[in-house]
Amino acid sequence: MDEEEVNRPLVLVHRPPxxxxxxxxxxxxxFNLFDPLDSPDSTRSSLLCRHAHNIxxxxxxxxxxxxxxxxxxxxxxxxxxxxxxGVDHINLPKCRRRGITVTNVGVAFSEDVADLAVGLLIDVxxxxxxxxxxxxxxxxxxxxxxxxxxxxGGKRVGMGKIGSEVVKRLEAFxxxxxxxxxxxxxxxxxxxxxxxxxxxxxxxxxxxxCALTEETHHIxxxxxxxxxxxxxxxxxxxxxxxxxxxxxxxxxxxxxIGGVGLDVFENxxxxxxxxxxxxxxxxxxHCAVATPxxxxxxxxxxxxxxxxxxxxxxxxxxxxLE
Amino acid sequence: MDEEEVNRPLVLVHRPPxxxxxxxxxxxxxFNLFDPLDSPDSTRSSLLCRHAHNIxxxxxxxxxxxxxxxxxxxxxxxxxxxxxxGVDHINLPKCRRRGITVTNVGVAFSEDVADLAVGLLIDVxxxxxxxxxxxxxxxxxxxxxxxxxxxxGGKRVGMGKIGSEVVKRLEAFxxxxxxxxxxxxxxxxxxxxxxxxxxxxxxxxxxxxCALTEETHHIxxxxxxxxxxxxxxxxxxxxxxxxxxxxxxxxxxxxxIGGVGLDVFENxxxxxxxxxxxxxxxxxxHCAVATPxxxxxxxxxxxxxxxxxxxxxxxxxxxxLE
Numbered sequence: 001m002d003e004e005e006v007n008r009p010l011v012l013v014h015r016p017p018x019x020x021x022x023x024x025x026x027x028x029x030x031f032n033l034f035d036p037l038d039s040p041d042s043t044r045s046s047l048l049c050r051h052a053h054n055i056x057x058x059x060x061x062x063x064x065x066x067x068x069x070x071x072x073x074x075x076x077x078x079x080x081x082x083x084x085x086g087v088d089h090i091n092l093p094k095c096r097r098r099g100i101t102v103t104n105v106g107v108a109f110s111e112d113v114a115d116l117a118v119g120l121l122i123d124v125x126x127x128x129x130x131x132x133x134x135x136x137x138x139x140x141x142x143x144x145x146x147x148x149x150x151x152x153g154g155k156r157v158g159m160g161k162i163g164s165e166v167v168k169r170l171e172a173f174x175x176x177x178x179x180x181x182x183x184x185x186x187x188x189x190x191x192x193x194x195x196x197x198x199x200x201x202x203x204x205x206x207x208x209x210c211a212l213t214e215e216t217h218h219i220x221x222x223x224x225x226x227x228x229x230x231x232x233x234x235x236x237x238x239x240x241x242x243x244x245x246x247x248x249x250x251x252x253x254x255x256x257i258g259g260v261g262l263d264v265f266e267n268x269x270x271x272x273x274x275x276x277x278x279x280x281x282x283x284x285x286h287c288a289v290a291t292p293x294x295x296x297x298x299x300x301x302x303x304x305x306x307x308x309x310x311x312x313x314x315x316x317x318x319x320x321l322e
Numbered sequence: 323m324d325e326e327e328v329n330r331p332l333v334l335v336h337r338p339p340x341x342x343x344x345x346x347x348x349x350x351x352x353f354n355l356f357d358p359l360d361s362p363d364s365t366r367s368s369l370l371c372r373h374a375h376n377i378x379x380x381x382x383x384x385x386x387x388x389x390x391x392x393x394x395x396x397x398x399x400x401x402x403x404x405x406x407x408g409v410d411h412i413n414l415p416k417c418r419r420r421g422i423t424v425t426n427v428g429v430a431f432s433e434d435v436a437d438l439a440v441g442l443l444i445d446v447x448x449x450x451x452x453x454x455x456x457x458x459x460x461x462x463x464x465x466x467x468x469x470x471x472x473x474x475g476g477k478r479v480g481m482g483k484i485g486s487e488v489v490k491r492l493e494a495f496x497x498x499x500x501x502x503x504x505x506x507x508x509x510x511x512x513x514x515x516x517x518x519x520x521x522x523x524x525x526x527x528x529x530x531x532c533a534l535t536e537e538t539h540h541i542x543x544x545x546x547x548x549x550x551x552x553x554x555x556x557x558x559x560x561x562x563x564x565x566x567x568x569x570x571x572x573x574x575x576x577x578x579i580g581g582v583g584l585d586v587f588e589n590x591x592x593x594x595x596x597x598x599x600x601x602x603x604x605x606x607x608h609c610a611v612a613t614p615x616x617x618x619x620x621x622x623x624x625x626x627x628x629x630x631x632x633x634x635x636x637x638x639x640x641x642x643l644e
Contacts, residue, residue, distance in 0.1 A: 122440065147612075
């Protein structure tokens with residue numbers, strides 16, 4: 001290692017074993033990456049302890065848990081740069097107490113997630129995947145006209161959390177937006193419901209895109225789904241466990257909700273088999289952010305935040321720890 | 323028939339045999355509907371001839387041909403109220419010469435068609451139907467991560483004809499619009515290409531939504547598709563014969579174009595079987611306007627135009643016969 005390399009800012013890489021991220025090489029030209037998994041198992045802890053007091057930044061690759069004990073090991077830690085949207089794998093209360101900043105990559109992902117959310121919604125309402133299946137089964141010539149869909153315009157869409165990119169798109173289709181969140185946000189011009197149940201009562205569609213926390217686990221429960229009603233549609237691009245999946249399957253099978261478009265599931269890659277028989281269901285293999293453009297944006301955002309931190313410049317996409 | 327009924331304005335109903343339209347009853351309360359198909363075959367011609375000089379308005383149900391000989395029979399005809407978007411089943415040159423106004427229902431259909439066009443585009447780019455198929459085949463747990471899609475934002479979308487509802491939606495996704503039509507339209511702020519080939523060269527996506535005429539038959543030919551390129555996507559919500567389907571199938575099979583989303587086909591309900599094997603293809607059974615909301619809007623538009631005509635008020639959705 002030459003002098004220039006030694007003088008690069010130190011970044012602790014925290015990643016799952018056997019998981020490599022494609023822009024490591026690019027980062028290594030600008031930062032002194034310290035990745036304990038590069039060293040043999042036997043020397044890992046002592047190595048980490050030796051460098052711990054110098055580590056100001058941790059790059060958390062994928063959803064690698066950042067538990068209390070790891071944070072305790074790192075007295076100088078100031079920043080955790082996450083590479084996911086959800087950060088429930090990080091001990092946020094301890095970060096708050098310690099004054100450690102956490103960034104996620106919501107900004108890099110929001111457009112692609114919004115595209116998929118809207119795509120799933122059009123698909124459920126206009127039966128696109130089911131229509132495609134209908135044609136591939138050569139049923140058109142045999143059975144004639146296909147089922148009617150339902151128009152997007154005029155649908156009352158309740159957002160589980162306001163996502164400006166989703167809203168921008170849905171407004172262009174003439175949808176009517178309202179939202180739920182912990183607190184009413186004065187900057188948001190749409191009707192606010194403090195309670196998800198009330199949001200469901202007043203919506204034709206629920207778009208679920210909030211982060212998974214203890215509070216939001218199964219936030220879409222049987223009561224909420226029943227309140228949404230027999231024509232109601234749920235789109236989930238957030239996290240599988242935001243919906244009580246077992247109840248959802250029952251309600252779908254007996255026709256108590258109108259349809260769902262799901263990019264996420266409670267127990268991935270397991271998908272409840274009952275859903276495979278239903279045309280009112282559109283299933284997507286957790287690919288809301290699976291575009292090359294999205295991966296590029298993720299890389300740019302992480303590099304930006306690492307450089308900004310060491311240059312004392314403002315960071316992007318900081319997680320609100322309040 | 324009482325006096326009030328006789329005094330209602332006379333409207334000639336021109337429909338296919340065995341095709342009934344659901345709002346006939348509603349129309350019958352406001353207009354004196356003269357439907358030759360209600361009478362026995364033997365008396366039909368003489369009945370029509372007897373009333374012909376009084377007929378100022380013809381309601382053309384579905385794509386029933388309005389040939390020159392029918393127009394010649396109706397010397398007093400001033401208006402043909404169509405119930406479709408395309409009006410290539412009507413002898414338009416003769417209408418122009420005779421000064422007969424023709425209305426279509428483009429206005430009633432444009433939102434639903436735009437929704438489906440955008441839905442098909444998201445589906446092709448983000449592989450929604452293919453992903454749904456992947457999950458229903460229980461492949462996720464077996465083969466792991468699914469294929470990458472492609473982001474909508476930044477895609478250069480060439481419109482075969484400017485459709486303001488499509489444009490409004492695509493702009494919300496960050497797409498970059500340009501268009502082709504016979505003439506540059508000063509009110510439209512997007513780049514204009516007088517030639518479809520040039521439009522394809524400068525586009526990532528072509529959205530085909532123009533009317534079928536002699537000039538637009540196979541307007542998307544092999545050269546245009548090749549110009550669009552290996553990553554290029556075509557969405558057709560217009561009419562099957564706008565695309566040279568045989569060439570399109572060949573180019574898709576050998577990977578010379580990136581994908582297609584088709585609501586219409588050259589020989590419906592026949593769909594080329596080669597397409598059934600391709601994940602880059604999304605097939606839809608001609609259902610761009612198949613929503614109850616759309617049918618309601620169609621009915622409202624037709625009733626509006628019939629009433630407006632007899633009240634000497636301006637009509638909606640007039641076909642430009644120039």
